Amino acid sequence: MRSLRSAAAALLVLVAALTGCTREGGSIDMGPTGGTPVEGGTATMALPPAATPNWIFPIGAPGYGASYNYAIYSLMFTPVYDAVQDRAKGELTTHGPGTLGLEPTYADGNRTVTVPLREGVEWSDGTPVTARDIEFWFRLVKANKADWGSYSVGTMPDNVKRFETVDDHTVRLHLTRAYNPDWFTANQLSLLRALPQHAWDAKTDGGRIGDWDRTTAGAKAVFARLTRHAKSLGSYATDPLWKTVNGPWKLAGWRDSGQVTIVPNEKYTGPKSERPHLDKVVFKPFTTADSEYNVLRSGGVDYGYIPPSVMAQKERFEDKGYRVDPWEGWAATYIVYNFNSTHGGALMDQLYIRRAMQHLVDQKAMSDVIWQGSATPTLGPVPVTPKSQYLSEAMEQNRYPFSVAKARRLLEDHGWRTEDGTARCVRPGTGDDRCGKGIDRGDPLELTLLSQAGSTETTNMMQELKSSLSRAGIDLTVRQQPLNSVLGNSVPCTAKGPGCDWDMSFFGTAGSWYYPLNPSGEQLFSTGASANFGNYSDKKADRVIRGVQYSPDMTAVHEYGEYLAEQLPVMWMPNPAYQVSVIRNDLRGIEQNPTVTFSPQHWYYVKEKGAAK
Amino acid sequence: MRSTAVPVTSPGDPGATPGNEEAARATPSLARRTLRVFTGNKLALTGVVVLLLLLAFSYLGPLVHDTEQVHTDLSRANLPPGSSGHLLGTTDLGYDMVGRLMVAGQTSLEIGLAAGLLATLFGTVYGAVSGYFGGWIDAAMMRVTDAALAIPAMFLLVVVAAIITPGEGVLIVIIAAVAWLSPARLVRGEALSLRDREYVQAMRMMGGGGARAVFKHIVPNAIGTVIVNCTFQIADAILYVSYLAFLGLSIPPPSADWGSMLSAGITYTQNGYWWLIFPPGIAIVLVVAAFNFIGDGLRDAFEVRLRK
Numbered sequence: 001m002r003s004l005r006s007a008a009a010a011l012l013v014l015v016a017a018l019t020g021c022t023r024e025g026g027s028i029d030m031g032p033t034g035g036t037p038v039e040g041g042t043a044t045m046a047l048p049p050a051a052t053p054n055w056i057f058p059i060g061a062p063g064y065g066a067s068y069n070y071a072i073y074s075l076m077f078t079p080v081y082d083a084v085q086d087r088a089k090g091e092l093t094t095h096g097p098g099t100l101g102l103e104p105t106y107a108d109g110n111r112t113v114t115v116p117l118r119e120g121v122e123w124s125d126g127t128p129v130t131a132r133d134i135e136f137w138f139r140l141v142k143a144n145k146a147d148w149g150s151y152s153v154g155t156m157p158d159n160v161k162r163f164e165t166v167d168d169h170t171v172r173l174h175l176t177r178a179y180n181p182d183w184f185t186a187n188q189l190s191l192l193r194a195l196p197q198h199a200w201d202a203k204t205d206g207g208r209i210g211d212w213d214r215t216t217a218g219a220k221a222v223f224a225r226l227t228r229h230a231k232s233l234g235s236y237a238t239d240p241l242w243k244t245v246n247g248p249w250k251l252a253g254w255r256d257s258g259q260v261t262i263v264p265n266e267k268y269t270g271p272k273s274e275r276p277h278l279d280k281v282v283f284k285p286f287t288t289a290d291s292e293y294n295v296l297r298s299g300g301v302d303y304g305y306i307p308p309s310v311m312a313q314k315e316r317f318e319d320k321g322y323r324v325d326p327w328e329g330w331a332a333t334y335i336v337y338n339f340n341s342t343h344g345g346a347l348m349d350q351l352y353i354r355r356a357m358q359h360l361v362d363q364k365a366m367s368d369v370i371w372q373g374s375a376t377p378t379l380g381p382v383p384v385t386p387k388s389q390y391l392s393e394a395m396e397q398n399r400y401p402f403s404v405a406k407a408r409r410l411l412e413d414h415g416w417r418t419e420d421g422t423a424r425c426v427r428p429g430t431g432d433d434r435c436g437k438g439i440d441r442g443d444p445l446e447l448t449l450l451s452q453a454g455s456t457e458t459t460n461m462m463q464e465l466k467s468s469l470s471r472a473g474i475d476l477t478v479r480q481q482p483l484n485s486v487l488g489n490s491v492p493c494t495a496k497g498p499g500c501d502w503d504m505s506f507f508g509t510a511g512s513w514y515y516p517l518n519p520s521g522e523q524l525f526s527t528g529a530s531a532n533f534g535n536y537s538d539k540k541a542d543r544v545i546r547g548v549q550y551s552p553d554m555t556a557v558h559e560y561g562e563y564l565a566e567q568l569p570v571m572w573m574p575n576p577a578y579q580v581s582v583i584r585n586d587l588r589g590i591e592q593n594p595t596v597t598f599s600p601q602h603w604y605y606v607k608e609k610g611a612a613k
Numbered sequence: 614m615r616s617t618a619v620p621v622t623s624p625g626d627p628g629a630t631p632g633n634e635e636a637a638r639a640t641p642s643l644a645r646r647t648l649r650v651f652t653g654n655k656l657a658l659t660g661v662v663v664l665l666l667l668l669a670f671s672y673l674g675p676l677v678h679d680t681e682q683v684h685t686d687l688s689r690a691n692l693p694p695g696s697s698g699h700l701l702g703t704t705d706l707g708y709d710m711v712g713r714l715m716v717a718g719q720t721s722l723e724i725g726l727a728a729g730l731l732a733t734l735f736g737t738v739y740g741a742v743s744g745y746f747g748g749w750i751d752a753a754m755m756r757v758t759d760a761a762l763a764i765p766a767m768f769l770l771v772v773v774a775a776i777i778t779p780g781e782g783v784l785i786v787i788i789a790a791v792a793w794l795s796p797a798r799l800v801r802g803e804a805l806s807l808r809d810r811e812y813v814q815a816m817r818m819m820g821g822g823g824a825r826a827v828f829k830h831i832v833p834n835a836i837g838t839v840i841v842n843c844t845f846q847i848a849d850a851i852l853y854v855s856y857l858a859f860l861g862l863s864i865p866p867p868s869a870d871w872g873s874m875l876s877a878g879i880t881y882t883q884n885g886y887w888w889l890i891f892p893p894g895i896a897i898v899l900v901v902a903a904f905n906f907i908g909d910g911l912r913d914a915f916e917v918r919l920r921k
Contacts, residue, residue, distance in 0.1 A: 459866075459877075467867065471684065479778050
């Protein structure tokens, strides 16, 4: 009896302890609208799972180019051009109050571009921000381009023939050829950055500040010193180098764990609209989505996220005073076809097979059911959401709606017959009604897909895809691997070469490719491009992609988007939201920029009229 | 040369000595007495009944309740229990939950049984050889076992399953590869005591070889230990399958096992989709408990002092 009572007591203690552990945070007594803005307060934002900020130097080294690094250092070092929200138009644009650059002007048949800088902006030590600071960046990048993560051959700085300083607040770039101004501003000028030359241009620590960057050797020495400091994560908060900033925020703390704290830069001289309202913003890292979810429920973050599988619980958060708002990314999501695959390359080469397979992707059902409405169908290389000037009416149409019948007919019309559940070629050859080059009589329609593991949504999406494909006799084997293994195994390769036996690859649980502002596909779909993992090669595709880079006519983008949407260089898949954000109702001013940058200077708290702050 | 028949006795089995045949006829046989002790254990019998029910549910169930378990149906995803034609609702991909439990049960039971038996078979032979031959052979073989035991089984399983795409056969082999260590050590202990028994020595004096000693005398006389351990091995193997599935390293869809069902269901805990979690969880608990009860019953049945 005594032991029974002891057991009951232990059980009670356990229940009480567990109840305590799972206690939910208090409710926020405020709706998503109304209230009186107040100054001050602290906001804690959750970073994506496993995202650990580890770079502050605005010239990102290879391997340190994560979007959250860019987003955080851009708050301290104002970009010259960036994808910023035009609040009046509700669109993304390249310049605004939050950028250092004003509208660029192109001349000489788009062979030169003049960049005017905002006047009256100063570094935190009182020195004006001038064209010399842009020149400093350009010379460092030119001398160290191999150590710059954003470099790719033929683009910045290779496409700049001469850098000219027009006056203290104007620079001019003389280009190697005529470029499309929209593309050049969005995807090349957005790389420019003003760096404090007067504070950083020294070859050694404590050495004399000079014009060392104006020689290649000097620029290399200066860059090496700055990079060395940037690799010393633990000393960011105390290192004097990073205290000279021109952005609305300055650094207050940067832990090895990745937690970053910023406070307003009281010496900020930019537009009033960019001055922070909050006293402090904390970016909090999490190892997993589950740990973030638990902290969110306990009220430990003010701006967090939930897994899509919890979308059904949206009302629960809304009842507690949070708003749930999916953060759409400016991205495309797809499965890569390996056109050089030793095993399935000949199958991938056939457009009718790619069309049949695209007809078997039920993007709407996947978006609605598996992603719980937090994904949208990808219909081509140009994102359909958010709306943009790059999108034509034709690009908004799904050319390959889900239809098992159409897929079957496409295969049957080209000489495939399904026996025992697997389609086999019965009419080999290269005619219009034949299976196609490299496909022999009796060859089965079997493919293998490498897919990233660790996400229920992705696993379910692949299971649904396998099921759909099997209805037309296509036998898909899905091999799940950790993301790094998938990325490591699906690299560009040569036909019949080593490591070229993979057929398809998926790494888009959080979107496969995030574009800069202009969604040109030169890095993805041009012959031999660095991110053209599937070795897609098509002369017309190369031509229309070059058209986007060189032609100022918007129809070039439309031609590119429509052609690649129809040609299916990849299998278009539902594009998931960057994250399903959950934000306190009393925290306002949050714009979820689709290029996944942050603007906490616009955030502020509100209170009910008459309530204490 | 014709050898004289030497009756082989099991330890503590006086009823089978020569010259006492009448007494042997009067007392029940060894097997009967073992069975009597086993059937006297209510928990063990419960285990047998539960196991038979689970086997019938998994293998005969689909004959009665035929459902689509290959193609998904997103229009029927996450239906609650009692929805038309779905006693336990549907999964997140629209599979009927009852049908899914049956298909998953086949996989879990097949892998568990096969891996448990394979591990026991290999471990028994390994341990018997090591214990019987002794000396440097024993030392070398046991150091291999010790070294393998020093590495956490889950770590090995996760690494191997991540490298190789896990199919049913692959899972059986990799689970057996980490599970054979326990029976090997147990049987080696038995072999160390059995090799000095008179009947083994007599066999050796008459020219019997090591293989005969191991397979005719050591293993048969350690069979009680082996069988009891085998039941625990099967239960552990089923749990290993579940662990791996929970970590996302199970056999690829549309196949399923109870562990992968549980893993998928946990994702929806916050949505209150209890029918995705409790049924596979209960099935795992039932089958593991059943094998453990059976193992306990067999251990008692093979225990000499309990035979009357």
